[in-house]
Amino acid sequence: MSLASALSTAQSIFNNSGTQSGVVSKNIANAQNPDYVRRSAMVVTGGNGAVIGDIARAQNAPLLRQTIESSSIASGQRTLLNGLEEIKNLMGGNDNELSPAKLITAFRNDLDAFSSKANDTGLGIAVISSAQDLVSGLNTAANKLQQIRKDADDQIKQNVSDLNGLLAKLETVNNQVKNATASGADANDALDERDGIVKKISEIVGVTSYTRDNNDLVLYTSDGVTLFEAVARKVTFQPTAAFDASTTGSGVYIDGVALNAGESANTTAKGSIQAFLQIRDTVAPTFQSQLDEVARGLITAFAETGPAGTLTPMTGMFTYKDSSGVQQSAVPAAGTIVPGLASRILVNPVVVPPSGSPDKVRDGGINGAAYIVNTDGGSSYGDLLDKYNENLEGPMAFDSDTEIADAPNLLSFASDSMGWLEELRSTATSSEETKTALLTRTLEAFSSTTGVSLDEELSLLLDIEQSYKAGTKLMATVDEMMQALLDIAS
Known part of the structure; x- marks a missing residue:
């Protein structure tokens, strides 16, 4: 690997880590927001190495x-x-x-x-x-x-x-x-x-x-x-x-x-x-x-x-x-x-x-x-x-x-008038319980699919940290190599 290639790779790691940590931080900040849909930084590999291709939104149209x-x-x-x-x-x-x-x-x-x-x-x-x-x-x-x-x-x-x-x-x-x-x-x-x-x-x-x-x-x-x-x-x-x-x-x-x-x-x-x-x-x-x-x-x-x-x-x-x-x-x-x-x-x-x-x-x-x-x-x-x-x-x-x-x-x-009213109220009560239960289950399913899990986000932060450490080690190695070349030249 050339020094230029190594520098490019390190720069890509830092750029990706910065973007990913920004996305994760935003997810964590909105963990309690019911209208927020989780974001993911999508990494793609191209001619210039791994880059962030898109910030994807975990939307689910049928559940919505x-x-x-x-x-x-x-x-x-x-x-x-x-x-x-x-x-x-x-x-x-x-x-x-x-x-x-x-x-x-x-x-x-x-x-x-x-x-x-x-x-x-x-x-x-x-x-x-x-x-x-x-x-x-x-x-x-x-x-x-x-x-x-x-x-x-x-x-x-x-x-x-x-x-x-x-x-x-x-x-x-x-x-x-x-x-x-x-x-x-x-x-x-x-x-x-x-x-x-x-x-x-x-x-x-x-x-x-x-x-x-x-x-x-x-x-x-x-x-x-x-x-x-x-x-x-x-x-x-x-x-x-x-x-x-x-x-x-x-x-x-x-x-x-x-x-x-x-x-x-x-x-x-x-x-x-x-x-x-x-x-x-x-x-x-x-x-x-x-x-x-x-x-x-x-x-x-x-x-x-x-x-x-x-x-x-x-x-x-x-x-x-x-x-x-x-x-x-x-x-x-x-x-x-x-x-x-x-x-x-x-x-x-x-x-x-x-x-x-x-x-x-x-x-x-x-x-x-x-x-x-x-x-x-x-x-x-x-x-x-x-x-x-x-x-x-x-x-x-x-x-x-x-x-x-x-x-x-x-x-x-x-x-019968009171019976009529009580029958309406009883049926409405039962129906309200059923419909509220359906709404609760639907919200839970929607949240589990599109919402933010703090455990997942914190785990991602650890992965990003490891990636960042790898980038710093690569930069340190490049620095040592550059210093060695400068010493030879002098």
């Missing part, structure tokens, strides 16, 4: 696609479950003590006691108090349910804003990737950043992608709508200022195409937006309709029809206000939801002490003398109270939009 998909479905399921948990909390603790079914049961117990001892004014007052608790529970649940819809709407607004921001950032980074790839520069950092942005986007809306020439990324929603191609497509949404039972929220549009809401407890939602749409437009309105039907059932069960039951039915102990706040006396039509009725039902002031009397529940006549049933004025008369009690278990038709319309009576309907 699976990670993005898993992240999207886990985000959608988690968002739906959180919404269901929030609705469940409206019903009280683990025993659902604030649910319509529990409140009706407590009210009925007091009604039974009053019926058995109808001359006890204290028991009559207890019935009115229980009725007020029942009405208050329905009012509160209905109002808070609409607040949950408003919160979901606000979250959609925030998600859309975040999504537009991420798409704008994606456009900038994608251009950096294309320019670096086309010019032969190192695009790895920009690729890491781009993949990280796509992962964040997938938590908001489900996406699929493919890469064109010069690493140009094209992004679609899971439904096939173009989300990004060269430039970011606009995502639009008009928030709603306030919600009531009759309010329909605005849709989310991607490039002018409406985004579908998720469906079922094991939701089809991919990303949080579709799940928030499902909560706002499907789950909460359905539960609202059930509360409204419970309210209508109470009004119907306690309606006054006179001594012979032939007079025009009028609201009795339970009545309601219309949307403008005016108290009504007409009984709502059978089997048809009255939107927002649960938030407007009230105990008729005519029976509420001190200005009203519970005796009117016992005797009838809330709507005037013609509706008095206890015409003899007996203080122990309990037949009307028994009739009301029986009405709670009597046949009653419910609107099919409640999804539990096959319930035979009001008591069963109220119980």
Whole structure:
């Protein structure tokens, strides 16, 4: 080996070692960065010896696609479950003590006691108090349910804003990737950043992608709508200022195409937006309709029809206000939801002490003398109270939009409503555990393939150190030979 060749080899060793140690150091520095993909300095042998040919990125496209998909479905399921948990909390603790079914049961117990001892004014007052608790529970649940819809709407607004921001950032980074790839520069950092942005986007809306020439990324929603191609497509949404039972929220549009809401407890939602749409437009309105039907059932069960039951039915102990706040006396039509009725039902002031009397529940006549049933004025008369009690278990038709319309009576309907909610929540919980487990396994597989192992990097540093030592020994030998030549020449 000539001195020139030896010097060239030593220089190559030092250059390669410097580049390799730089790559390894960067890997170690980013060991905890979930968006960082491990780099490798690829050594190739050519006419000038071993040189670093490229800084390779340990990318794995199939695993990346699976990670993005898993992240999207886990985000959608988690968002739906959180919404269901929030609705469940409206019903009280683990025993659902604030649910319509529990409140009706407590009210009925007091009604039974009053019926058995109808001359006890204290028991009559207890019935009115229980009725007020029942009405208050329905009012509160209905109002808070609409607040949950408003919160979901606000979250959609925030998600859309975040999504537009991420798409704008994606456009900038994608251009950096294309320019670096086309010019032969190192695009790895920009690729890491781009993949990280796509992962964040997938938590908001489900996406699929493919890469064109010069690493140009094209992004679609899971439904096939173009989300990004060269430039970011606009995502639009008009928030709603306030919600009531009759309010329909605005849709989310991607490039002018409406985004579908998720469906079922094991939701089809991919990303949080579709799940928030499902909560706002499907789950909460359905539960609202059930509360409204419970309210209508109470009004119907306690309606006054006179001594012979032939007079025009009028609201009795339970009545309601219309949307403008005016108290009504007409009984709502059978089997048809009255939107927002649960938030407007009230105990008729005519029976509420001190200005009203519970005796009117016992005797009838809330709507005037013609509706008095206890015409003899007996203080122990309990037949009307028994009739009301029986009405709670009597046949009653419910609107099919409640999804539990096959319930035979009001008591069963109220119980089925909680069963409906608990079934949704149970299925959503199980599905969330499954989808989160899938995401965890996918992330582990992706990390083991593309992530940084400190043990491997430290082992590589030892190899680089040995290579560097070999270079220094070669340089020392060349130095000795050069010194020997200089000594001979002198």
